[in-house]
Amino acid sequence: MSLSSSNADLPGVHLNSVVNAPHQFSYESGVLVTRVEPGFAQGVLEVGPNSINPHGKVHGGALATLADTVGGCCASSSGLAGKSGTVTSGSTMEFLRPADGPRIFCTATPKKMGYHLSVIQVELTNVSGETVATGTFTFFMSHS
Numbered sequence: 460m461s462l463s464s465s466n467a468d469l470p471g472v473h474l475n476s477v478v479n480a481p482h483q484f485s486y487e488s489g490v491l492v493t494r495v496e497p498g499f500a501q502g503v504l505e506v507g508p509n510s511i512n513p514h515g516k517v518h519g520g521a522l523a524t525l526a527d528t529v530g531g532c533c534a535s536s537s538g539l540a541g542k543s544g545t546v547t548s549g550s551t552m553e554f555l556r557p558a559d560g561p562r563i564f565c566t567a568t569p570k571k572m573g574y575h576l577s578v579i580q581v582e583l584t585n586v587s588g589e590t591v592a593t594g595t596f597t598f599f600m601s602h603s
Contacts, residue, residue: 478532485528488521492532498572500533504563517558517591522583525565526552526594530579533567534598537577545598548576558583558591567596575600 478485478492489510494501502525504510510521527547534545563583570578576597583592 478528485524488524490525490528492529495532495536497536497538498533498569500529500536500567502529502532502565504565506559506561506563514557515559517563519552519554522554522558522563522592523550523552523594525563526550526567526581526583526592527596529565530567530581530594530596531598533569533579534572534577534596534600537569537572545577545600547596548599549597550594552592552594554592556589556591558585560586562586563591570595573600574602 477483480486489505489507490502491505492500492502504517504521504525506517506521510517512518527550530550531545531547563585565581565583567579567581570580577600579596579598581594581596582590583594585591
C-alpha cells in the first residue's frame with residue numbers, strides 16, 4: 460500500500476519522511492499509515508512473526524501501536540499541532556475478540572480536535588471486517 464503524495468503534504472503530518480520510514484518504531488513493527496486527510500486517518504498492521512502472542516494471535520501491544528500511530532496522524536491532520544506534531548498523553552483500548560489474519564486495519568476519527576488536546580476514537584478490524592478492538596487516545600498538540 461502506498462500513501463498518495465497529496466496526503467503527505469498535510470500540515471503537521473510528515474508521513475513519508477517520519478511515520479512510514481525505516482527505523483521508526485511503528486514502521487519497524489509492521490504499521491503503515493495508508494490515508495490521512497483532515498479529521499481522518501487509516502492504517503494497517505502487516506501481521507508477522509514478531510507481532511504474535513504466545514496464543515498465536517496478534518499481540519495487544521501490536522494493536523496498540525497501530526491504534527496510537529494512526530490516531531496520532533488523525534490528530535495531526537488538522538494542522539493545529541504545527542510542525543512539532545502530537546504526543547500521546549493518554550489512551551484506553553478495549554480488546555473485543557482475538558485478532559488474527561494477515562492484516563489488521565485501523566480507522567481513526569476525532570471526538571474532539573482542540574488547540575492543546577485532541578481526543579481520537581479508533582476502530583481496529585480484521586480482514587473479515589469484524590471489529591477486534593476499539594480505543595480512545597488523547598494527544599497533546601505541540602506548538603513549539
